[in-house]
Amino acid sequence: MENILELVSTNLSRRGFICRTAADGQEAVLAALGIIGSGSVGIGGSLSVKEIGLAEELKKRGNAVYWHWTDGAAAKEQASRAQYYVCSANAVTQSGIIFLTDGSGNRISALSYGPENAVLIIGKNKIVADEREAFMRIRSAECAGANARRLGLHTPCAEFGQCDDCTSPERICSVTAYFERPSKGLKNTYVILVDRPLGL
């Protein structure tokens, strides 16, 4: 395990997040299954969660899972009322501040108030030096640009690999929040830091 993961984990824990590290996606799945137990699970839009196959493992085990990527738009609303909400983040600073950017604010809303607990699965590619780098990462070709291309959108970041703070109706980064501490609107916010690149 690299030192940087331990450093971020320590800083997240100091801030009140319940943090674990995992060597790879498989370990991250096992950690998430252990945290969640038999609880119901809502999942936000997340390539990281998709890549590690967590939804399939939860369903196989009998957990109720609500994920709009596989279960239709109504699942978005149900997800916000589940006992556990699972998603990733767009960036986490070395000092343990977690950044998310949404088009509709569904992940940000769930991590602020709604479900009882949240579980964030964050690959090491999301670790940045500081807040300035976090904002840069969010608007980068590798993050927003790649995500917009994946969705077939025609934003400047997707087409030219550069953000111009666009006014496109297809803009995907409308709401940004950073969590310096876990929200008091939830019982627990868990973070699983994975020693592999995951998601965008």
Ligand code: SF4
């Ligand atoms: S503001 Fe527009 S161009 Fe910039 S990252 Fe967001 S969607 Fe892309």
